Amino acid sequence: MIKATVYVTVKQNVLDVQGSAVQGALHSLGFGEVNQVRIGKYLELKLDTSDKAEAEARVKTMCEKLLANTVIEDYRFELS
Amino acid sequence: MNFAVLVFPGSNCDIDCYKAVEDTIGQPVDFIWHTATDLSKYDAIIVPGGFSYGDYLRCGAISRFAPVMNEVIKAAQAGKFVLGICNGFQILLESGLLPGAMLRNRSLKFRCHSSLLRVENNTTPFTVDYEAGEVIDIPIAHGEGNYYCDEETLARLHSNKQIVFRYAHENPNGSLDDIAGICNEHGNVVGMMPHPERAVHQLLGSEDGKRMFTSVLKVWRERHGATVNS
Numbered sequence: 001m002i003k004a005t006v007y008v009t010v011k012q013n014v015l016d017v018q019g020s021a022v023q024g025a026l027h028s029l030g031f032g033e034v035n036q037v038r039i040g041k042y043l044e045l046k047l048d049t050s051d052k053a054e055a056e057a058r059v060k061t062m063c064e065k066l067l068a069n070t071v072i073e074d075y076r077f078e079l080s
Numbered sequence: 081m082n083f084a085v086l087v088f089p090g091s092n093c094d095i096d097c098y099k100a101v102e103d104t105i106g107q108p109v110d111f112i113w114h115t116a117t118d119l120s121k122y123d124a125i126i127v128p129g130g131f132s133y134g135d136y137l138r139c140g141a142i143s144r145f146a147p148v149m150n151e152v153i154k155a156a157q158a159g160k161f162v163l164g165i166c167n168g169f170q171i172l173l174e175s176g177l178l179p180g181a182m183l184r185n186r187s188l189k190f191r192c193h194s195s196l197l198r199v200e201n202n203t204t205p206f207t208v209d210y211e212a213g214e215v216i217d218i219p220i221a222h223g224e225g226n227y228y229c230d231e232e233t234l235a236r237l238h239s240n241k242q243i244v245f246r247y248a249h250e251n252p253n254g255s256l257d258d259i260a261g262i263c264n265e266h267g268n269v270v271g272m273m274p275h276p277e278r279a280v281h282q283l284l285g286s287e288d289g290k291r292m293f294t295s296v297l298k299v300w301r302e303r304h305g306a307t308v309n310s
Binding site: 010014015017018021041066067069071072 | 137138141142145174180181183184185186188226228229230254
């Protein structure tokens, strides 16, 4: 069994409106050092395979096809 | 002319769309469940608003893989008329039938009120009954209608006249270039955040949405040489 951990975030050049709102809230709480907040999604996938190379290729396809919308989002993942 | 109104789990504007077709142009219309695999009978397909699959992951991300969507893509490629409204627009974006993507409204608020739109392209099958530049009153109801695409895509939308509607007064969601609705290169697929099906009678506050339905019937009749008795 391989565990894939996938992180999906709004692209750097796209305004993350939720992130900006949270940054504003942190500022108003006195955390003025917060220069940027990006909000994203965290997904855990358990894969019925032990072939890491195959898992890598297939998780990449999953991200491209469904888990991220690459028009507005970036993704990265870890396998363990 | 046969109309299909798609129904996904979580669609909630399907009945409004069905009634709008009945009331505005009196053409045959059917509800089509998302598992359907044959749309060959239909001349126009309406993808209605709502919260298909609970908007899980992203609006429209899961609906886009429903069996019926393969048929919608085939129909679009065959030149049939496809109209995506609100969540339907989001589904068309996710499916790649229209370019771009939706972000959360810049205000982070779900905005539900009437809005003024400018008809930027009155040559699509859904807009021929409007004047170019005409301002119409069509309500919106969405939390994620902040249209986004990259600069290259925006340039293409401009040069191909694919921007069908812009917000004329206030931009309620922060969309790029005030975009409220776009079409594909051939113009037969239109997606828009505002709800024309909710503006088909003065009792609803506006009847400006009515002409989207009369437009598509007119274009279909012209293309099929059908006579009009009325």
